Amino acid sequence: MKRVILDTDTGVDDALAILLAMRSPELSVEAVAGVAGNAPLNHVMSNIRRVLGLLARAEYPALARGEPEPLLRPLQAAPEMHGPDGLGGVTQLHRADGSPRYPEPALPVGPQPAAELFLDLVTAYPDEITLIAVGPLTNAARAVLKDRQRMRRLKEIIVMGGAFRRYSNARVHAEFNIHVDPMAAQIVFNLGVPMTLIPLDATEQVILSRSMVEEVMREGENPLLEFARDATAYYMQAHLVQDGFEGAYMHDPLAVGVAVRPEFVQTVESVVSVETRGYHTCGMAVADLRPEGRWRRPGHIKVATGADAESFLSFFLERLKGAS
Numbered sequence: 001m002k003r004v005i006l007d008t009d010t011g012v013d014d015a016l017a018i019l020l021a022m023r024s025p026e027l028s029v030e031a032v033a034g035v036a037g038n039a040p041l042n043h044v045m046s047n048i049r050r051v052l053g054l055l056a057r058a059e060y061p062a063l064a065r066g067e068p069e070p071l072l073r074p075l076q077a078a079p080e081m082h083g084p085d086g087l088g089g090v091t092q093l094h095r096a097d098g099s100p101r102y103p104e105p106a107l108p109v110g111p112q113p114a115a116e117l118f119l120d121l122v123t124a125y126p127d128e129i130t131l132i133a134v135g136p137l138t139n140a141a142r143a144v145l146k147d148r149q150r151m152r153r154l155k156e157i158i159v160m161g162g163a164f165r166r167y168s169n170a171r172v173h174a175e176f177n178i179h180v181d182p183m184a185a186q187i188v189f190n191l192g193v194p195m196t197l198i199p200l201d202a203t204e205q206v207i208l209s210r211s212m213v214e215e216v217m218r219e220g221e222n223p224l225l226e227f228a229r230d231a232t233a234y235y236m237q238a239h240l241v242q243d244g245f246e247g248a249y250m251h252d253p254l255a256v257g258v259a260v261r262p263e264f265v266q267t268v269e270s271v272v273s274v275e276t277r278g279y280h281t282c283g284m285a286v287a288d289l290r291p292e293g294r295w296r297r298p299g300h301i302k303v304a305t306g307a308d309a310e311s312f313l314s315f316f317l318e319r320l321k322g323a324s
Helices: 014-022 041-053 114-126 139-144 176-180 182-191 208-215 223-241 251-260 309-321
Strands: 001-010 028-033 062-065 127-134 156-160 193-200 265-270 301-307
Touching: 001 014, 001 114, 014 223, 014 251, 014 309, 028 041, 028 251, 028 301, 041 062, 041 127, 041 223, 062 114, 062 156, 114 127, 114 139, 127 139, 156 251, 156 309, 176 182, 182 193, 193 251, 193 265, 208 309, 223 251, 223 301, 223 309, 251 309
Parallel strands: 001 028, 001 127, 028 062, 127 156, 156 193, 193 301
Antiparallel strands: 265 301
């Protein structure tokens, strides 16, 4: 079983990633940390609790409050994609008796900031922890700045971020997670720990449609699939308006899926750098992914260049409905 920390700025696809991680027996989720990104940190922490509450477990991972702002710039959240609450408006849904459809359970958040918890877990389980970072890398960068040598005892890092051969989703050349905190991304990319980067090149090949969810829901009631349907409605509508299709890119769930089954993606090994100063390009991730690229040289980062969308989507839906 792989020990993991899930570091998330819980918006819609992050919520689905949390559910996938918790429903994957191959993973031991030691902690879930919140970081500001898709939504402000207070919303992120509430959303983590709401999502975990759907699982009705006797025990939950440690919860940690992370960084409320990027290292060097103001937060730029994404309410246009994830709604004002970060969960596509599900916090405003109620049942017939007036009770919240998705209440926020009173799950305790530990007293340690996320960066300190990362360091403690790496100390307790050296060379065993996989950090799955599906939001801005501010928490991880803070941990590196506190104790670089201890953070180098991570087994691996899986990051959802970047875009190389396609246009990005924050600015023309900058994917959202990297764009929010480019300096943090550069710090983490330079750590030297084995890393798999899951960019838009791979995640935008994996689209969850409403019909896929509803087809599985016909097999019987399932609160996780109901949540997936409700939470993605706003997200899918946003994609319909902006991108011309009604579906949900599975950015963050794919990163979790790769922690379970690396074969869900095809990768190329490369050095990856982040532009931290350019007026038009700040937040741009740069790598040479050509098989015989002039500027490509072996590095510690595997960059996903493609995904097996059909296999991953089947895996995701099976896990949510309960099959392992």
